[in-house]
Amino acid sequence: MKNIRAKWGAVLLVALVATTGCGEKAMTLTEEEESTIVNYTAHVVAKYNTKQPDGLARLSADTLDDIYGTDSTKDEEQNTQTDSILDEAKTDETQMDEVPESYDSQGTDTENALPEEQQVTLSEALGIAGVEAAVTGIELKDSYVQEDYFAMDATAGKTYLVVHVSLTNATTADIPCDMLAQKPQFKAKVNGGSAVPAETTILLNDISTYQGVIPMGGSVDTVALFLVSKDQVSQVDTLTLEINANGVKNEVICQ
DSSP states (O other), X not given: OHHHHHHHHHHHHHHHHHHOSSSOOOOOOOHHHHHHHHHHHHHHHHHTOTXXXXXXXXXXXXXXXXXXXXXXXXXXXXXXXXXXXXXXXXXXXXXXXXXXXXXXXXXXXXXXXOOOOEEOOHHHHHTOTTEEEEEEEEEEESEEEETTTEEEEOOTTEEEEEEEEEEEEOSSSOEEXXXXXXXXXXXXXXXXXXXXXXXXXXXXXXXXXXXXXXXXXXXXXXXXXXXXXXXXXXXXXXXXXXXXXXXXXXXXXXX
């Protein structure tokens, strides 16, 4: 019923326009031309009639494409792609804002980060209960001789940095000491240079492999040997030991 009224309204509107003017003769239309104008007018009226939920106001996308010469399918695809890009950008921004509590302001994972070297005493680094450790001497030697049965010669251009370490039993009972079981690793930094690993030896008093019993109130002298360049180390001004024992890495400033 509403469609019929809209069409008749359009017809009356066209007739009114056609019969008025500045003295000009009214235009005569054929039946086909009148039908075209009526249908077009009905389309326009129905399109802007907000109270009409059905009928000509609900034009399909293909019909609109035919009328306006557009391709709504491509527009919808482009809009969908644009919306998708914007959604991804918002998601990335949200993820960047949601930084876990374990990360600091520089983005460092403080919770899972590897522990840094700590400066401790030699006794704390070795971790032998009841035993106090101390560096008692530092030497530079081309050859290291142990009594009269063992000798080690440095390679050409190298010299041995010999670090003497005493292990003292400060308790009232004997203490078994098994450094080999701890598998400690020693490195030396001489005069602020690069860290040099300790040499592997068969010396009975090598601190990294020492096994024995330290009597109460007694001490054991051990050594650690490092092969350093003669050109770079002619004297020892500063010495720092890096000790990795029992899975813990520590730094000991000796002098």
